[in-house]
Amino acid sequence: MDEARLHPAWVVLLAPLAGALVTLSLAPFGFWPAGILSCALYAWLLSRCTPRQALWRGWLYGLGLFGSGVSWVYVSIHVYGYASVPLAALLTVLFCAGLALLQALFAGVYVRWVRALPGGMLVGFPALWVLFEWLRSWLFTGFPWLFLGYAHLDNWLAGWAPILGVYALSFATVLTGSCLFLAWRSRQAAALATYAVILVTLWGGGAILRPIEWVVPGAAEPLSVALYQPDIPQERKWSPGEFPRIVEQFERALPRQYGHDIILWPESALPRFYHQVRDILDPIDSHARLLDETLITGIPWREAGSDQYYNSIVALGAGEGLYHKQRLVPFGEYVPLESWLRGLIAFFDLPMSGFSAGPPGQDLLVANGYRLAPFICYEIVYPDLVAEGARRADLLVTISNDSWFGASIGPLQHLEMARMRALETGRYLLRGTNNGVSAIIDHRGRILAQSPQFEEVVLTGEAQVMLGSTPFASFGSRPVLSACLLVLLLMLVLYHTLWREND
Numbered sequence: 001m002d003e004a005r006l007h008p009a010w011v012v013l014l015a016p017l018a019g020a021l022v023t024l025s026l027a028p029f030g031f032w033p034a035g036i037l038s039c040a041l042y043a044w045l046l047s048r049c050t051p052r053q054a055l056w057r058g059w060l061y062g063l064g065l066f067g068s069g070v071s072w073v074y075v076s077i078h079v080y081g082y083a084s085v086p087l088a089a090l091l092t093v094l095f096c097a098g099l100a101l102l103q104a105l106f107a108g109v110y111v112r113w114v115r116a117l118p119g120g121m122l123v124g125f126p127a128l129w130v131l132f133e134w135l136r137s138w139l140f141t142g143f144p145w146l147f148l149g150y151a152h153l154d155n156w157l158a159g160w161a162p163i164l165g166v167y168a169l170s171f172a173t174v175l176t177g178s179c180l181f182l183a184w185r186s187r188q189a190a191a192l193a194t195y196a197v198i199l200v201t202l203w204g205g206g207a208i209l210r211p212i213e214w215v216v217p218g219a220a221e222p223l224s225v226a227l228y229q230p231d232i233p234q235e236r237k238w239s240p241g242e243f244p245r246i247v248e249q250f251e252r253a254l255p256r257q258y259g260h261d262i263i264l265w266p267e268s269a270l271p272r273f274y275h276q277v278r279d280i281l282d283p284i285d286s287h288a289r290l291l292d293e294t295l296i297t298g299i300p301w302r303e304a305g306s307d308q309y310y311n312s313i314v315a316l317g318a319g320e321g322l323y324h325k326q327r328l329v330p331f332g333e334y335v336p337l338e339s340w341l342r343g344l345i346a347f348f349d350l351p352m353s354g355f356s357a358g359p360p361g362q363d364l365l366v367a368n369g370y371r372l373a374p375f376i377c378y379e380i381v382y383p384d385l386v387a388e389g390a391r392r393a394d395l396l397v398t399i400s401n402d403s404w405f406g407a408s409i410g411p412l413q414h415l416e417m418a419r420m421r422a423l424e425t426g427r428y429l430l431r432g433t434n435n436g437v438s439a440i441i442d443h444r445g446r447i448l449a450q451s452p453q454f455e456e457v458v459l460t461g462e463a464q465v466m467l468g469s470t471p472f473a474s475f476g477s478r479p480v481l482s483a484c485l486l487v488l489l490l491m492l493v494l495y496h497t498l499w500r501e502n503d
Contacts, residue, residue, distance in 0.1 A: 011045070015057045018042050019064025019103070025151035026069070027416035028409055032151040039129075039148070039177025040184075043121060047185070051112040058107025062100025069146045071096060072408030080234050080404055099136075099143065106132040117491040118498070121182060124491055126174035127484035130167050134481055137382065141330060144381050148173040150416050153423065153445055157202070159209030161423045161445075162470035165383050167480045172202050215426035215443055218394065218467035223368065225430055226260040227459040228253055229438045229451050230269070234403040237271050237434075246270065247280055249456075254284070256458045258291060262319075262367050264432040267298035267311070267377055267401040274299045274314060281316060288317025294367035295319070298376065298399045308356040313365065313374045313399060321365035324358025325376040327385065370394040370465055373427075377401065380431075381417045383424060384476040390425035391473055394465045401434040411437060411453070419445040426470040428463040 018041040025035030045057050071092055078088035106128065114124040129148075137144035149169025152158055160168045179195040186192065230249060236242045247270065257263045270277050277299070288295050294317045301312035301324065310324035365372040373389030377400040380386060390396060398418055402411035415437045422429040423445030431439045436453030440461040449461040 006045075011053075011057055012060060014041065015045055015060035016064030016067070018045065019061040019066075020068040022065050022146060022148060022151075023069040023409075025148070026146065026413060027150075028412040030151070030154075032155060035148050035151045035173050036177045036180065039126075039174045040181040041177075043125060043178050043181040044185075046107055046111055046115070047121065047181075049111060051108050054107040054111035055104045059097075059100050059104035061107070062103025063097060065103065065146060066096040066099040067093075069413075070099070070410070072405045072410035075406040075408050075410075076404045079406060102132060102136055102139075114488065114491070117488075117495045119491055122178055123175065123487055125178050126171045127487045129174045130171045130480065130484045131488075133167060133170055134477070142327070142382070144383075145413070145417075150413075150420055153416065153419055156204075156207040156210060158423065158445070159206035159212070161420065162212075162214050162426060162472055163209065164480050165387075165424050165472045165477050166420050167383070167477050171480065171484065172206075176202065214470040215466040215468035218465040222462035222464040223261040223370070223395075224259070225262045225264065225440065225461060225463050226257040227264045227430060227432045227438045227440070227451070228257055229266065229433060229436060229455070229457045229459060231435045231454060231456040232403075234401075237268075237401075237403070243271065247277075251280075253456070253458060258288075258293065260460065261293060262430070262463070263288070263293060263295045263317075264397065264399065264430050265295070265297035266432045266434045266438075267399040268300055269297045269434075270299060272300070273302045273309065274312070275302065275304070285316040292318045292368065296365065296367065296372070296374075296397060296399075298401075309354070310358055311355050311376055312358075313376060313397075315365040315367055315372075319365060319367040321363060321372075321374075323362055323365060323374040323376075325355070325379060326358045326360060326362075327379045327382060328355055328357050329378050364389070364393055365397070367395075372397045374398070380421055381414070383421070383472075386421045387425055387473050387476045390421075390427050391469065393427060395463055396422065396425065396427045396429040397432075398429065399432045402437075403435050407453070415439060415450075419447065424470065425473040426466055426468065427473075428466065430463060 018038050021034040021038035025032050042061055046054055049057060073095055074088050074092040077083045077091050078085060083091065110125060110128050114120050114128055117124055133147050147166055147170050149166040152169045152173065157169050157172050160172065176199060179198055183192050183195045232246060250269065270280065284295060294315055296313060296315050296319065298313055300309055302309040312325065313323045315321045365374050371393045372395050373393035375386060375398040380398040386396065400414065402414060405411055418429060418431050419441055422441045422443060426443045428443055429441040431441065436451050438457065438459050439450040440448045440463060442448050443466050449459055451457040451459045
């Protein structure tokens with residue numbers, strides 16, 4: 001099929017399909033070659049089109065990507081936001097279509113300013129892709145979901161993650177797709193040899209790097225940990241009449257958790273402000289201190305005399321520290337344009353949707369003398385936020401309540417991203433959730449123990465404190481992002497130099 005004469009109907013079919021292939025490469029499907037095929041097909045779709053056509057094709061690609069990959073927000077809007085089916089469907093489509101506009105912008109910028117540069121499709125395409133993934137991580141508070149690099153946690157490319165992070169894996173994925181497309185289009189021996197060298201360097205280099213241990217155990221004995229997954233249905237959690245039953249359930253499960261160095265409860269474990277449940281937590285705090293054990297729990301927090309409240313984690317018993325969540329989820333934890341939207345529909349009045357963001361640079365939690373970098377729910381998907389905490393920490397801890405997304409693929413994607421943070425930073429990660437998947441993840445991103453979903457479970461295991469630092473934990477994403485920007489600038493300079501010489 002000649003792309004130059006591609007019928008619009010084929011564009012409408014192929015562009016969303018190419019975007020949906022990215023979702024197929026990620027959890028829970030895990031067919032990582034699909035992401036590479038997506039990039040190759042996308043490169044083909046943008047290889048000869050006009051900038052205006054690129055905007056349309058990019059938007060369709062993004063619609064396929066986000067429509068297949070994050071349409072689980074429908075569950076939150078309809079089931080827990082009490083929106084009608086038509087309204088929930090409309091809001092979900094608008095959400096995915098809005099995210100797809102960034103892909104349209106990427107495609108338009110690429111075709112208009114990058115494609116014609118020397119090496120535009122070979123290295124300009126992946127460099128620009130990575131910069132747009134980064135843009136998506138902070139624009140309008142950020143939505144760093146569905147990055148291509150997450151598909152490669154368990155293959156050779158994973159060797160690059162502790163050095164350069166998930167953005168480098170995304171770059172390698174797009175570069176692989178570009179090489180495959182260009183090899184198919186060229187079919188010349190010299191070009192094929194060049195692309196082969198690039199692929200061998202990428203994948204072979206990752207295979208060589210993968211066995212390297214960047215960190216070493218920092219304690220003779222690992223810590224014993226217990227993660228309590230209560231599996232409290234979301235419709236019960238915030239119902240005032242259910243609170244006594246929730247407390248009784250937690251107290252009944254406590255004896256199975258004692259006897260471990262660290263006990264971890266999920267996000268907003270007890271659905272009340274901390275000062276309202278002191279009569280429940282203070283005896284547990286005292287008992288855990290006597291046992292030399294630390295309880296870490298998610299809890300809403302409100303300062304005395306203040307109208308601001310936070311989504312927080314507190315360490316009790318043999319631990320200490322308080323952390324307020326910094327990166328809030330739009331609509332779930334705060335409402336953008338609140339004066340306009342609050343009260344419009346039930347979805348804009350979800351329980352505890354008026355949180356304030358915590359300040360940057362907060363102190364770490366301490367548990368049994370060890371430093372823990374805490375992250376609440378959505379925060380674990382921010383590579384540099386986690387790397388910043390990991391530089392000072394012995395362990396990573398994340399708590400979540402993925403009940404908002406039901407039995408969708410969202411919680412499994414979330415777990416995959418948490419695994420990447422452990423691999424990038426060389427730190428064990430404890431992940432406690434309300435209804436799954438709770439997990440103990442080692443410093444190489446491997447799951448040592450995990451809970452089933454939608455079951456009450458006390459998940460037990462061991463976590464090893466690690467010493468040392470990975471290159472990524474030390475420097476974060478700056479080297480990769482700077483390199484991508486530099487590549488584009490050098491290509492631009494080279495292009496204008498050649499243009500003046502030929503003029």
